[in-house]
Amino acid sequence: xxxxxxxxILSRIDPRDAADIDDIAAAFEPRAAVPGxxxxxxxxxxxxxxxxxRREDAVAIGLRVTEEPADVADRxxxxxxxxxxxxxxxxxxxxxxxxxxxxxxxxxxRVSGDTEEARAACEDQIRRFWSIDLVL
Numbered sequence: 001x002x003x004x005x006x007x008x009i010l011s012r013i014d015p016r017d018a019a020d021i022d023d024i025a026a027a028f029e030p031r032a033a034v035p036g037x038x039x040x041x042x043x044x045x046x047x048x049x050x051x052x053x054r055r056e057d058a059v060a061i062g063l064r065v066t067e068e069p070a071d072v073a074d075r076x077x078x079x080x081x082x083x084x085x086x087x088x089x090x091x092x093x094x095x096x097x098x099x100x101x102x103x104x105x106x107x108x109x110r111v112s113g114d115t116e117e118a119r120a121a122c123e124d125q126i127r128r129f130w131s132i133d134l135v136l
Contacts, residue, residue, distance in 0.1 A: 006084045009105045013080070015073035017103070060089040062127060062135040065099040072100035079106075091130050093123055 069075050083090045092101045092108040102108050109126045113119035127135070 003084060005105075006080055009080050010077070012104045013073050013076050058089040058131075059087075060091055060130045060132045062091050062093045062130070062132040063101075064093045064095070064123075064135050065101070066095045068096055068098055068100045076101060076104050076106070089130070091126070091132060093126060093135065095119065 063079060079090055082088070090106060092099055092106050093111055094101075094108050095111045097110075099108055109130075111119050111123045111126065113122050126132070
């Protein structure tokens with residue numbers, strides 16, 4: 001992984017989060033829809049780093065997120081430090097609509113499916129695509 005990319009991610013990590021005013025503004029927006037099963041949630045806008053889609057020689061690890069962590073900034077700092085130290089690609093496997101890592105610029109793959117078997121198959125497909133060796 002490019003050290004410049006991880007430095008950019010480190011510079012975006014801040015425990016403060018913007019207030020979500022979508023519920024207030026939805027009454028004035030005729031195109032507003034509720035995110036859920038078929039509509040992906042609208043996440044915070046952030047500039048994605050100019051990094052290649054995937055390095056062929058990269059060792060990838062997955063970070064499974066089954067609920068949005070309360071301490072996402074702290075966890076993002078630790079994962080970024082680990083990625084810098086070990087020179088690995090980090091892919092967040094999100095089982096929820098919003099993992100919290102999106103706002104920092106992490107690669108987030110949404111795991112979908114109505115059943116445990118479907119979610120396991122989706123996660124397996126993502127693992128094979130990214131060649132993920134380890135899931136934390």
